[in-house]
Amino acid sequence: MSVAKTQRVAILGLMLESNRFAPVITEEDYLKRVYLAGEEILEDLHSADPKLPTEIRGFAAEMDQRGEWQPVPILVGLVEAGGPLDHGFFETAMQEIRSRLQAAGPLDAVYISNHGAMITTQNADPDGEIFQAVRDIVGPAVPVVATLDLHGNVSDRMVRLADALIAYQTNPHVDMLDRGRDAAMILHELWAGMRPDVAFIRLPLVPPTVTLLTEAGPYADIMNYGQSLVSGDIVNVSILGGFAYSDTPKNGMAIIVTARVANGSAQAVADKIARMAWGEHLRFVPRLTALEDAVEQVAQVAADPSLPAVILADVADNPGGGGNGNTMWILQALLGRGASGVIVGVITDPALAAEAHRLGQGARFRAVFNRVPPDELSQRFEADARVVTLRDGDCVGRRGFYAGRRMNLGASALLDLGGIQVVVISIRTQCADPIFLEMMGLNIAAARAVVVKSRGHFRAGFDEFFPPAQVIEVDAPGLTSPVLTRFDFKNLPRPVFPIDLQAEWPRG
Numbered sequence: 001m002s003v004a005k006t007q008r009v010a011i012l013g014l015m016l017e018s019n020r021f022a023p024v025i026t027e028e029d030y031l032k033r034v035y036l037a038g039e040e041i042l043e044d045l046h047s048a049d050p051k052l053p054t055e056i057r058g059f060a061a062e063m064d065q066r067g068e069w070q071p072v073p074i075l076v077g078l079v080e081a082g083g084p085l086d087h088g089f090f091e092t093a094m095q096e097i098r099s100r101l102q103a104a105g106p107l108d109a110v111y112i113s114n115h116g117a118m119i120t121t122q123n124a125d126p127d128g129e130i131f132q133a134v135r136d137i138v139g140p141a142v143p144v145v146a147t148l149d150l151h152g153n154v155s156d157r158m159v160r161l162a163d164a165l166i167a168y169q170t171n172p173h174v175d176m177l178d179r180g181r182d183a184a185m186i187l188h189e190l191w192a193g194m195r196p197d198v199a200f201i202r203l204p205l206v207p208p209t210v211t212l213l214t215e216a217g218p219y220a221d222i223m224n225y226g227q228s229l230v231s232g233d234i235v236n237v238s239i240l241g242g243f244a245y246s247d248t249p250k251n252g253m254a255i256i257v258t259a260r261v262a263n264g265s266a267q268a269v270a271d272k273i274a275r276m277a278w279g280e281h282l283r284f285v286p287r288l289t290a291l292e293d294a295v296e297q298v299a300q301v302a303a304d305p306s307l308p309a310v311i312l313a314d315v316a317d318n319p320g321g322g323g324n325g326n327t328m329w330i331l332q333a334l335l336g337r338g339a340s341g342v343i344v345g346v347i348t349d350p351a352l353a354a355e356a357h358r359l360g361q362g363a364r365f366r367a368v369f370n371r372v373p374p375d376e377l378s379q380r381f382e383a384d385a386r387v388v389t390l391r392d393g394d395c396v397g398r399r400g401f402y403a404g405r406r407m408n409l410g411a412s413a414l415l416d417l418g419g420i421q422v423v424v425i426s427i428r429t430q431c432a433d434p435i436f437l438e439m440m441g442l443n444i445a446a447a448r449a450v451v452v453k454s455r456g457h458f459r460a461g462f463d464e465f466f467p468p469a470q471v472i473e474v475d476a477p478g479l480t481s482p483v484l485t486r487f488d489f490k491n492l493p494r495p496v497f498p499i500d501l502q503a504e505w506p507r508g
Helices: 027-032 039-045 054-065 087-103 126-138 156-161 176-191 218-228 265-279 291-303 329-337 350-359 458-462
Strands: 007-015 034-037 069-078 109-113 144-148 164-167 197-202 234-240 254-259 310-313 342-348 364-369 381-391 394-396 406-408 412-416 420-425 449-452 471-475
Touching: 007 054, 007 087, 007 126, 027 034, 027 087, 034 039, 039 054, 039 069, 054 069, 054 109, 054 176, 069 087, 087 126, 109 126, 109 176, 126 144, 126 156, 144 176, 156 197, 164 176, 164 234, 164 254, 176 234, 197 265, 218 234, 218 265, 234 265, 254 265, 291 310, 291 329, 291 449, 291 471, 310 458, 329 342, 329 381, 329 420, 329 449, 350 364, 350 381, 350 412, 350 420, 449 458
Parallel strands: 007 069, 007 109, 109 144, 144 164, 310 449, 310 471, 342 420, 342 449
Antiparallel strands: 034 069, 197 254, 234 254, 364 381, 381 412, 394 406, 412 420
16 A cells, blocks of 8 residues: 555544443543544644644654644544443444444544443443454455554454554553554554554453563563563554453453564464563562551651651552542541541532532531442541642643643532531542642641552652652552452453462463
């Protein structure tokens, strides 16, 4: 296929990381964050502070550098991780994707920007459904490339239907721009005549989220080894740790190796990585700090200014993994201990934020968190509070995962609970960027302790204040607890490590 003419490339994606144990995600959730179709996508792509997934911007930037092309915008949806997607809304979105693709006419390629760990209330592989719909419409000859989150759960048909799958390589995710560029570069190789050979291996391993950091640890070692094998015939190595809470038959660490030629090199490299990864599987066991111990460390830091400040990660209530962002375990324990010099953010409680806005800045009142508890984990809690700052929640990410992306946290309020400053928001979002606290007038550098509702992405946002040695991952109840034995999984392929300690991989 000649690359001299202007190539027409469809752009689409419906991103969601689904936690089967969390509340259902609906159309309203997408409309609060990102749900763009047709020309709206192009308008956002060229705006100063776009909302689109960063990898789409990377893809477009690389395509622009490589010559004339015509982006054909279809539909892009992006939402904070949550529960299964309402199947009726999924069908509505699929209908729009199909109709827009069919109306687009002849295409030279399709780029899909998906997460990979979505489920609906009726479907365990909606990502595969999207891939299938695309392939059914464009046919077998049109190249289809896709980017995925490294927490994606990969099905066999996703691998079969795409010419290339490119997954993130960093966790916290700060490489999305580069992975979008990779997709564009591979697409140009496909246009130039490359006929990819893809090898796919799924291991009986569902790593807890806190073990999937890529700075250090078992996943970092596996990822580094895999990327060291990218050269010559090998065009891409993607190693997806997956997302256990989706609870699907396609769960399990996935290794996808794409070669430029069908000479067996893809399978050979995949086998090497799989053997190395399974050799490390015993290291994928979370090591958390008990809540009481974490609170005691905060008390010690507050009492002794010579000690470095600490950041507590409420990993079990991470909105980025489907958590509600409103459990009170850590906050209640800190208040009970009389902690001071502490910032807590961000607590999702629209009713409380709205009440603070009605009362106004400076008002003192009895703050009721979770006045209508959504579940047994998000318990009702009351404390005397003063309204310090009120904001509309509109901001642009400053560092890490959300850098450069316009965000809307909804009506937001800073409450002073007497020694503890609490940021309350209305639109569920993980606290991965310091701007969420700074926009409320808080000085993070002056705090003795910060508590964030986040699992790992906060590390890239807050590392200018808290290096790894000052991070405390707290063991508390929540929908995203890294202790996987606390969940009633129904669909995982069993046995699987670390839930089943006797799990084996026959080829290991």
